[in-house]
Amino acid sequence: MARPNGVLPLLLVFAFCLSSSADTVYDVVSLGASPLGQTDSAEAVRKAWTAACDSSTPTIIRVPTGRFFISSVEMQGPCKNVSVTFQIEGTLVAPTTYADNDDWIKFDHVDGVSLMGGTIDGQGEALWDCKSKGLSCPLGSRSLVFLNSRNVIISGLTSVNSKFFHIAIDASESVLVQNVKISAPVYSHNTDGIHVQGSRDVKIIKAQIGTGDDCISIGPGTSNLWVEQVSCGPGHGISIGSLGNDLQEEGVQNVTVTMTVFNGTQNGLRIKTWGGASDGFVKGVVFEHATMLNVENPIIITQSYCPNRRRCSDQNSGVKITEVTYNDIKGSSATPVAVQFRCSPSSPCSGIGLENIKLTYENFPANAYCQNAYGSASGFVIPPSCL
Ligand SMILES: *[C@@H]1O[C@H](CO)[C@@H](O)[C@H](O)[C@H]1NC(C)=O
Ligand SMILES: *[C@@H]1O[C@H](CO)[C@@H](O)[C@H](O)[C@H]1NC(C)=O
Ligand SMILES: *[C@@H]1O[C@H](CO)[C@@H](O)[C@H](O)[C@H]1NC(C)=O
Numbered sequence: 001m002a003r004p005n006g007v008l009p010l011l012l013v014f015a016f017c018l019s020s021s022a023d024t025v026y027d028v029v030s031l032g033a034s035p036l037g038q039t040d041s042a043e044a045v046r047k048a049w050t051a052a053c054d055s056s057t058p059t060i061i062r063v064p065t066g067r068f069f070i071s072s073v074e075m076q077g078p079c080k081n082v083s084v085t086f087q088i089e090g091t092l093v094a095p096t097t098y099a100d101n102d103d104w105i106k107f108d109h110v111d112g113v114s115l116m117g118g119t120i121d122g123q124g125e126a127l128w129d130c131k132s133k134g135l136s137c138p139l140g141s142r143s144l145v146f147l148n149s150r151n152v153i154i155s156g157l158t159s160v161n162s163k164f165f166h167i168a169i170d171a172s173e174s175v176l177v178q179n180v181k182i183s184a185p186v187y188s189h190n191t192d193g194i195h196v197q198g199s200r201d202v203k204i205i206k207a208q209i210g211t212g213d214d215c216i217s218i219g220p221g222t223s224n225l226w227v228e229q230v231s232c233g234p235g236h237g238i239s240i241g242s243l244g245n246d247l248q249e250e251g252v253q254n255v256t257v258t259m260t261v262f263n264g265t266q267n268g269l270r271i272k273t274w275g276g277a278s279d280g281f282v283k284g285v286v287f288e289h290a291t292m293l294n295v296e297n298p299i300i301i302t303q304s305y306c307p308n309r310r311r312c313s314d315q316n317s318g319v320k321i322t323e324v325t326y327n328d329i330k331g332s333s334a335t336p337v338a339v340q341f342r343c344s345p346s347s348p349c350s351g352i353g354l355e356n357i358k359l360t361y362e363n364f365p366a367n368a369y370c371q372n373a374y375g376s377a378s379g380f381v382i383p384p385s386c387l
Pocket of ligand 2: 223224225226254256
Protein backbone atom coordinates (compact mmCIF):
# COMPACT_ATOMS: atom_id res chain seq x y z
CA MET A 1 0.00 0.00 0.00
CA ALA A 2 1.57 3.23 -1.18
CA ARG A 3 -0.89 5.36 0.74
CA PRO A 4 0.42 6.16 4.19
CA ASN A 5 -1.60 4.78 7.04
CA GLY A 6 -3.99 7.12 8.75
CA VAL A 7 -5.35 9.07 5.76
CA LEU A 8 -8.44 6.94 5.29
CA PRO A 9 -9.57 7.15 8.91
CA LEU A 10 -8.91 10.89 8.79
CA LEU A 11 -11.08 11.24 5.68
CA LEU A 12 -13.82 9.24 7.33
CA VAL A 13 -13.75 11.42 10.41
CA PHE A 14 -13.84 14.49 8.16
CA ALA A 15 -16.82 13.15 6.18
CA PHE A 16 -18.62 12.26 9.38
CA CYS A 17 -18.14 15.79 10.72
CA LEU A 18 -19.49 17.26 7.47
CA SER A 19 -22.58 15.10 7.40
CA SER A 20 -23.39 15.48 11.07
CA SER A 21 -23.15 19.27 10.87
CA ALA A 22 -25.25 19.43 7.70
CA ASP A 23 -28.99 19.82 8.07
CA THR A 24 -31.26 16.96 7.14
CA VAL A 25 -32.79 17.55 3.72
CA TYR A 26 -36.32 16.51 2.78
CA ASP A 27 -36.80 16.72 -0.96
CA VAL A 28 -40.48 16.98 -1.82
CA VAL A 29 -39.98 15.08 -5.08
CA SER A 30 -38.63 12.06 -3.24
CA LEU A 31 -41.73 12.32 -1.04
CA GLY A 32 -44.00 12.10 -4.07
CA ALA A 33 -44.35 15.66 -5.40
CA SER A 34 -44.71 16.00 -9.15
CA PRO A 35 -42.44 18.63 -10.76
CA LEU A 36 -44.56 18.55 -13.91
CA GLY A 37 -47.55 19.95 -12.08
CA GLN A 38 -49.74 17.02 -13.08
CA THR A 39 -50.88 15.93 -9.66
CA ASP A 40 -51.49 17.66 -6.35
CA SER A 41 -48.20 17.88 -4.45
CA ALA A 42 -49.74 19.16 -1.22
CA GLU A 43 -49.45 15.78 0.48
CA ALA A 44 -45.71 15.57 -0.26
CA VAL A 45 -45.19 19.03 1.24
CA ARG A 46 -47.21 17.99 4.30
CA LYS A 47 -45.06 14.89 4.71
CA ALA A 48 -41.89 16.96 4.45
CA TRP A 49 -43.26 19.43 6.99
CA THR A 50 -44.27 16.72 9.46
CA ALA A 51 -40.81 15.16 9.26
CA ALA A 52 -39.01 18.51 9.51
CA CYS A 53 -41.19 19.74 12.34
CA ASP A 54 -40.61 16.55 14.24
CA SER A 55 -36.84 16.61 13.78
CA SER A 56 -34.65 17.47 16.73
CA THR A 57 -32.00 18.95 14.43
CA PRO A 58 -32.27 21.73 11.83
CA THR A 59 -33.83 20.70 8.56
CA ILE A 60 -34.18 21.82 4.98
CA ILE A 61 -37.26 21.22 2.89
CA ARG A 62 -36.22 21.35 -0.71
CA VAL A 63 -38.51 22.15 -3.59
CA PRO A 64 -36.39 21.61 -6.71
CA THR A 65 -37.00 23.18 -10.10
CA GLY A 66 -40.34 22.42 -11.70
CA ARG A 67 -43.97 23.45 -11.39
CA PHE A 68 -45.67 22.00 -8.35
CA PHE A 69 -49.42 22.11 -8.15
CA ILE A 70 -50.48 22.62 -4.53
CA SER A 71 -54.18 22.59 -3.63
CA SER A 72 -53.46 24.15 -0.23
CA VAL A 73 -51.22 23.39 2.69
CA GLU A 74 -51.13 24.41 6.33
CA MET A 75 -47.91 23.98 8.26
CA GLN A 76 -48.58 23.90 11.92
CA GLY A 77 -46.10 24.34 14.75
CA PRO A 78 -44.68 24.41 17.29
CA CYS A 79 -41.87 22.19 16.05
CA LYS A 80 -39.11 20.37 17.91
CA ASN A 81 -36.20 22.35 16.56
CA VAL A 82 -36.08 26.05 15.84
CA SER A 83 -34.81 25.92 12.29
CA VAL A 84 -36.70 24.76 9.23
CA THR A 85 -35.56 26.18 5.91
CA PHE A 86 -37.60 25.95 2.75
CA GLN A 87 -35.22 26.04 -0.15
CA ILE A 88 -37.40 26.69 -3.17
CA GLU A 89 -36.04 26.53 -6.68
CA GLY A 90 -39.27 25.83 -8.51
CA THR A 91 -42.73 27.33 -8.67
CA LEU A 92 -45.68 26.46 -6.48
CA VAL A 93 -48.92 26.80 -8.40
CA ALA A 94 -52.35 27.31 -6.85
CA PRO A 95 -55.66 26.05 -8.21
CA THR A 96 -57.53 28.43 -10.51
CA THR A 97 -60.78 27.63 -8.70
CA TYR A 98 -61.86 29.83 -5.79
CA ALA A 99 -64.66 28.20 -3.86
CA ASP A 100 -63.54 29.41 -0.42
CA ASN A 101 -61.34 31.94 1.33
CA ASP A 102 -58.98 29.50 3.03
CA ASP A 103 -55.35 30.56 2.93
CA TRP A 104 -53.30 28.79 0.29
CA ILE A 105 -49.88 28.33 1.96
CA LYS A 106 -50.13 28.90 5.66
CA PHE A 107 -47.75 28.66 8.61
CA ASP A 108 -49.20 28.78 12.10
CA HIS A 109 -47.33 28.84 15.42
CA VAL A 110 -43.90 28.37 13.86
CA ASP A 111 -40.58 29.67 15.15
CA GLY A 112 -37.43 29.88 13.05
CA VAL A 113 -38.85 29.13 9.61
CA SER A 114 -37.05 30.54 6.57
CA LEU A 115 -38.36 30.59 3.02
CA MET A 116 -35.58 31.06 0.53
CA GLY A 117 -36.12 31.75 -3.16
CA GLY A 118 -38.79 30.29 -5.37
CA THR A 119 -41.97 31.50 -6.98
CA ILE A 120 -45.55 31.15 -5.84
CA ASP A 121 -48.32 31.65 -8.35
CA GLY A 122 -51.79 32.25 -6.91
CA GLN A 123 -53.56 32.00 -10.29
CA GLY A 124 -56.07 34.69 -9.36
CA GLU A 125 -57.28 35.52 -12.88
CA ALA A 126 -60.63 33.72 -12.73
CA LEU A 127 -61.51 35.25 -9.36
CA TRP A 128 -60.58 38.80 -10.44
CA ASP A 129 -62.72 38.23 -13.50
CA CYS A 130 -65.64 37.23 -11.27
CA LYS A 131 -65.10 40.30 -9.10
CA SER A 132 -64.83 42.68 -12.02
CA LYS A 133 -68.16 41.44 -13.35
CA GLY A 134 -69.71 42.49 -10.05
CA LEU A 135 -70.90 38.94 -9.39
CA SER A 136 -71.02 37.64 -5.85
CA CYS A 137 -67.65 35.96 -5.43
CA PRO A 138 -65.60 34.99 -2.38
CA LEU A 139 -62.87 37.38 -1.24
CA GLY A 140 -60.27 34.78 -2.15
CA SER A 141 -57.34 32.98 -0.57
CA ARG A 142 -54.27 34.76 0.61
CA SER A 143 -51.21 33.20 -1.01
CA LEU A 144 -48.68 33.02 1.83
CA VAL A 145 -49.58 33.55 5.48
CA PHE A 146 -47.60 33.53 8.69
CA LEU A 147 -49.84 33.45 11.73
CA ASN A 148 -48.79 33.38 15.41
CA SER A 149 -45.18 32.95 14.37
CA ARG A 150 -41.77 34.35 15.19
CA ASN A 151 -38.22 34.51 13.84
CA VAL A 152 -39.35 34.17 10.28
CA ILE A 153 -37.34 35.01 7.16
CA ILE A 154 -38.81 35.30 3.69
CA SER A 155 -35.99 35.98 1.27
CA GLY A 156 -35.75 36.08 -2.51
CA LEU A 157 -39.33 34.96 -3.02
CA THR A 158 -41.37 35.93 -6.08
CA SER A 159 -45.13 36.00 -5.66
CA VAL A 160 -47.42 36.49 -8.63
CA ASN A 161 -51.14 36.76 -9.24
CA SER A 162 -52.53 36.07 -5.80
CA LYS A 163 -56.28 35.69 -5.46
CA PHE A 164 -56.36 37.99 -2.41
CA PHE A 165 -53.30 39.29 -0.48
CA HIS A 166 -49.93 37.97 -1.66
CA ILE A 167 -48.15 37.80 1.70
CA ALA A 168 -49.74 38.30 5.12
CA ILE A 169 -47.96 38.57 8.47
CA ASP A 170 -50.49 38.29 11.26
CA ALA A 171 -50.07 38.07 15.05
CA SER A 172 -46.34 37.45 14.62
CA GLU A 173 -43.03 38.94 15.68
CA SER A 174 -39.46 39.24 14.41
CA VAL A 175 -40.14 38.76 10.74
CA LEU A 176 -37.78 39.75 7.95
CA VAL A 177 -39.03 40.00 4.39
CA GLN A 178 -36.25 40.82 1.95
CA ASN A 179 -35.56 40.84 -1.77
CA VAL A 180 -39.06 39.87 -2.71
CA LYS A 181 -40.81 40.56 -5.99
CA ILE A 182 -44.56 40.75 -6.05
CA SER A 183 -46.74 41.30 -9.06
CA ALA A 184 -50.33 41.18 -10.20
CA PRO A 185 -52.00 43.24 -12.91
CA VAL A 186 -53.35 46.69 -12.19
CA TYR A 187 -56.94 45.45 -12.72
CA SER A 188 -56.69 42.67 -10.13
CA HIS A 189 -58.80 43.20 -7.01
CA ASN A 190 -57.55 43.04 -3.39
CA THR A 191 -54.12 41.76 -4.39
CA ASP A 192 -52.21 43.67 -1.68
CA GLY A 193 -48.50 42.90 -1.83
CA ILE A 194 -47.57 42.54 1.83
CA HIS A 195 -50.10 42.92 4.63
CA VAL A 196 -48.93 43.26 8.22
CA GLN A 197 -51.20 43.31 11.23
CA GLY A 198 -51.13 42.46 14.91
CA SER A 199 -47.37 42.04 14.62
CA ARG A 200 -44.22 43.63 15.91
CA ASP A 201 -40.62 43.90 14.81
CA VAL A 202 -41.31 43.26 11.18
CA LYS A 203 -38.79 44.42 8.58
CA ILE A 204 -39.46 44.66 4.87
CA ILE A 205 -36.27 45.43 2.98
CA LYS A 206 -35.78 45.64 -0.78
CA ALA A 207 -39.06 44.75 -2.36
CA GLN A 208 -40.37 45.36 -5.83
CA ILE A 209 -44.14 45.41 -5.73
CA GLY A 210 -46.75 46.10 -8.39
CA THR A 211 -50.36 45.01 -7.86
CA GLY A 212 -53.98 46.04 -8.22
CA ASP A 213 -54.21 47.14 -4.57
CA ASP A 214 -51.88 48.37 -1.82
CA CYS A 215 -48.20 47.50 -2.27
CA ILE A 216 -47.95 47.29 1.51
CA SER A 217 -50.92 47.54 3.87
CA ILE A 218 -50.51 47.99 7.59
CA GLY A 219 -53.36 46.89 9.81
CA PRO A 220 -54.29 47.36 13.48
CA GLY A 221 -51.84 46.20 16.14
CA THR A 222 -48.68 46.75 14.10
CA SER A 223 -45.66 48.13 15.97
CA ASN A 224 -41.96 48.57 15.25
CA LEU A 225 -42.34 48.12 11.52
CA TRP A 226 -39.41 49.03 9.28
CA VAL A 227 -39.89 49.35 5.53
CA GLU A 228 -36.85 50.16 3.41
CA GLN A 229 -36.07 50.32 -0.32
CA VAL A 230 -39.44 49.39 -1.69
CA SER A 231 -40.50 50.27 -5.19
CA CYS A 232 -44.24 50.38 -5.66
CA GLY A 233 -46.24 50.54 -8.85
CA PRO A 234 -48.71 49.96 -10.19
CA GLY A 235 -50.83 49.87 -7.06
CA HIS A 236 -52.49 51.89 -4.35
CA GLY A 237 -49.29 52.78 -2.50
CA ILE A 238 -48.12 52.05 1.02
CA SER A 239 -51.05 52.35 3.34
CA ILE A 240 -51.56 52.40 7.08
CA GLY A 241 -55.13 51.20 7.23
CA SER A 242 -57.86 50.81 6.86
CA LEU A 243 -58.09 51.35 10.60
CA GLY A 244 -61.01 52.03 12.90
CA ASN A 245 -63.30 49.36 11.56
CA ASP A 246 -63.85 48.15 15.12
CA LEU A 247 -64.84 50.03 18.21
CA GLN A 248 -62.05 48.40 20.18
CA GLU A 249 -58.93 48.13 18.13
CA GLU A 250 -55.19 47.97 18.71
CA GLY A 251 -53.20 50.95 17.47
CA VAL A 252 -50.38 51.27 14.97
CA GLN A 253 -47.17 52.49 16.53
CA ASN A 254 -43.55 53.18 15.51
CA VAL A 255 -43.53 52.70 11.76
CA THR A 256 -40.66 53.83 9.52
CA VAL A 257 -40.94 53.86 5.75
CA THR A 258 -37.69 54.93 4.11
CA MET A 259 -36.17 55.05 0.62
CA THR A 260 -39.23 54.24 -1.44
CA VAL A 261 -40.15 54.93 -5.04
CA PHE A 262 -43.76 55.15 -6.20
CA ASN A 263 -44.37 55.02 -9.93
CA GLY A 264 -47.82 55.78 -11.35
CA THR A 265 -49.61 54.67 -8.21
CA GLN A 266 -52.97 55.85 -6.89
CA ASN A 267 -51.42 56.87 -3.56
CA GLY A 268 -47.94 57.26 -2.21
CA LEU A 269 -47.80 57.39 1.57
CA ARG A 270 -51.32 56.97 2.92
CA ILE A 271 -53.10 56.67 6.24
CA LYS A 272 -56.78 55.81 6.04
CA THR A 273 -59.41 55.17 8.65
CA TRP A 274 -63.08 54.29 8.51
CA GLY A 275 -65.73 56.73 9.60
CA GLY A 276 -67.18 55.65 12.97
CA ALA A 277 -66.29 55.34 16.63
CA SER A 278 -63.06 53.49 17.49
CA ASP A 279 -60.34 53.61 20.12
CA GLY A 280 -57.69 52.79 17.52
CA PHE A 281 -54.74 55.11 16.94
CA VAL A 282 -51.67 55.84 14.83
CA LYS A 283 -48.67 57.15 16.70
CA GLY A 284 -45.05 57.66 15.71
CA VAL A 285 -44.70 57.28 11.96
CA VAL A 286 -41.75 58.42 9.87
CA PHE A 287 -42.11 58.62 6.11
CA GLU A 288 -38.78 59.67 4.62
CA HIS A 289 -36.74 59.73 1.41
CA ALA A 290 -39.54 58.97 -1.02
CA THR A 291 -39.65 59.63 -4.74
CA MET A 292 -43.04 60.09 -6.38
CA LEU A 293 -43.41 59.62 -10.13
CA ASN A 294 -46.79 60.74 -11.37
CA VAL A 295 -48.63 59.64 -8.23
CA GLU A 296 -52.28 60.66 -7.82
CA ASN A 297 -52.10 61.30 -4.05
CA PRO A 298 -48.46 61.39 -2.97
CA ILE A 299 -49.17 62.30 0.66
CA ILE A 300 -52.62 61.59 2.01
CA ILE A 301 -54.49 61.06 5.25
CA THR A 302 -58.20 60.30 4.92
CA GLN A 303 -60.34 59.67 7.95
CA SER A 304 -63.66 59.18 6.27
CA TYR A 305 -63.06 56.01 4.31
CA CYS A 306 -66.47 54.54 3.63
CA PRO A 307 -66.88 52.50 0.49
CA ASN A 308 -70.22 51.10 -0.63
CA ARG A 309 -73.02 49.72 1.48
CA ARG A 310 -71.71 50.81 4.86
CA ARG A 311 -73.34 53.11 7.35
CA CYS A 312 -70.28 55.22 8.07
CA SER A 313 -70.42 58.05 5.55
CA ASP A 314 -71.85 60.56 8.01
CA GLN A 315 -69.70 59.48 10.97
CA ASN A 316 -66.44 60.88 12.28
CA SER A 317 -63.53 58.54 12.75
CA GLY A 318 -62.44 58.00 16.33
CA VAL A 319 -58.92 56.97 15.30
CA LYS A 320 -56.41 59.45 16.71
CA ILE A 321 -53.43 60.20 14.48
CA THR A 322 -50.37 61.77 16.12
CA GLU A 323 -46.65 62.22 15.46
CA VAL A 324 -46.44 61.54 11.76
CA THR A 325 -43.49 63.10 9.96
CA TYR A 326 -42.78 63.41 6.26
CA ASN A 327 -39.17 64.17 5.43
CA ASP A 328 -37.53 64.43 2.01
CA ILE A 329 -40.50 63.54 -0.17
CA LYS A 330 -40.00 64.63 -3.78
CA GLY A 331 -41.37 64.20 -7.24
CA SER A 332 -44.48 64.60 -9.29
CA SER A 333 -48.16 64.41 -8.52
CA ALA A 334 -50.67 63.30 -11.15
CA THR A 335 -53.33 65.57 -9.62
CA PRO A 336 -53.24 69.22 -8.48
CA VAL A 337 -53.49 68.35 -4.77
CA ALA A 338 -50.31 66.51 -3.78
CA VAL A 339 -50.65 66.80 -0.01
CA GLN A 340 -53.93 66.24 1.76
CA PHE A 341 -54.73 65.78 5.39
CA ARG A 342 -58.44 65.13 5.80
CA CYS A 343 -58.59 64.43 9.49
CA SER A 344 -61.47 63.71 11.79
CA PRO A 345 -63.36 66.68 13.30
CA SER A 346 -63.81 64.71 16.53
CA SER A 347 -60.18 63.54 16.81
CA PRO A 348 -57.99 65.89 14.73
CA CYS A 349 -54.51 64.89 13.57
CA SER A 350 -51.75 66.41 15.67
CA GLY A 351 -47.97 66.51 15.61
CA ILE A 352 -47.80 66.23 11.83
CA GLY A 353 -44.35 67.28 10.59
CA LEU A 354 -43.34 68.30 7.09
CA GLU A 355 -39.70 68.80 6.19
CA ASN A 356 -38.05 69.12 2.80
CA ILE A 357 -41.00 68.39 0.60
CA LYS A 358 -41.04 69.17 -3.09
CA LEU A 359 -44.02 67.91 -5.04
CA THR A 360 -44.99 69.34 -8.39
CA TYR A 361 -47.99 69.02 -10.67
CA GLU A 362 -47.29 69.50 -14.37
CA ASN A 363 -43.97 71.08 -13.44
CA PHE A 364 -45.53 73.68 -11.14
CA PRO A 365 -45.87 73.54 -7.37
CA ALA A 366 -48.85 71.38 -6.44
CA ASN A 367 -51.44 72.29 -3.79
CA ALA A 368 -51.96 71.19 -0.22
CA TYR A 369 -55.24 70.72 1.62
CA CYS A 370 -55.75 70.49 5.37
CA GLN A 371 -58.79 69.73 7.45
CA ASN A 372 -58.46 69.28 11.22
CA ALA A 373 -54.71 68.77 10.88
CA TYR A 374 -52.11 70.35 13.14
CA GLY A 375 -48.34 70.30 13.24
CA SER A 376 -45.32 72.12 11.90
CA ALA A 377 -43.17 72.51 8.83
CA SER A 378 -39.46 73.09 8.43
CA GLY A 379 -36.91 73.30 5.62
CA PHE A 380 -38.39 73.83 2.18
CA VAL A 381 -41.98 72.71 1.84
CA ILE A 382 -43.59 72.78 -1.59
CA PRO A 383 -46.55 72.95 -1.76
CA PRO A 384 -46.53 75.36 1.20
CA SER A 385 -47.77 73.74 4.39
CA CYS A 386 -51.40 74.21 5.33
CA LEU A 387 -50.90 72.81 8.84
C1 LIG B 1 -31.83 22.35 17.27
O1 LIG B 1 -30.75 21.70 16.69
C2 LIG B 1 -29.48 22.28 16.96
C3 LIG B 1 -28.41 21.56 16.17
O2 LIG B 1 -28.49 20.20 16.36
C4 LIG B 1 -29.24 22.18 18.47
O3 LIG B 1 -28.02 22.81 18.78
C5 LIG B 1 -30.35 22.91 19.17
O4 LIG B 1 -30.21 22.76 20.56
C6 LIG B 1 -31.71 22.36 18.78
N1 LIG B 1 -32.76 23.19 19.35
C7 LIG B 1 -33.80 22.67 19.96
C8 LIG B 1 -34.79 23.67 20.49
O5 LIG B 1 -33.98 21.48 20.09
C1 LIG C 1 -39.13 51.34 16.74
O1 LIG C 1 -38.95 50.36 15.72
C2 LIG C 1 -37.60 50.12 15.37
C3 LIG C 1 -37.59 49.10 14.28
O2 LIG C 1 -38.30 49.55 13.18
C4 LIG C 1 -36.83 49.66 16.58
O3 LIG C 1 -35.48 49.51 16.25
C5 LIG C 1 -36.98 50.65 17.71
O4 LIG C 1 -36.35 50.15 18.87
C6 LIG C 1 -38.45 50.90 18.00
N1 LIG C 1 -38.58 51.93 19.02
C7 LIG C 1 -39.23 51.72 20.15
C8 LIG C 1 -39.29 52.89 21.07
O5 LIG C 1 -39.72 50.65 20.44
C1 LIG D 1 -42.45 53.98 -14.34
O1 LIG D 1 -43.44 53.17 -14.93
C2 LIG D 1 -43.49 53.28 -16.33
C3 LIG D 1 -44.72 52.52 -16.83
O2 LIG D 1 -44.74 51.24 -16.31
C4 LIG D 1 -42.19 52.76 -16.91
O3 LIG D 1 -42.20 52.84 -18.33
C5 LIG D 1 -41.05 53.59 -16.35
O4 LIG D 1 -39.80 53.06 -16.79
C6 LIG D 1 -41.07 53.61 -14.84
N1 LIG D 1 -40.08 54.57 -14.37
C7 LIG D 1 -39.20 54.28 -13.43
C8 LIG D 1 -38.23 55.35 -13.08
O5 LIG D 1 -39.17 53.20 -12.87
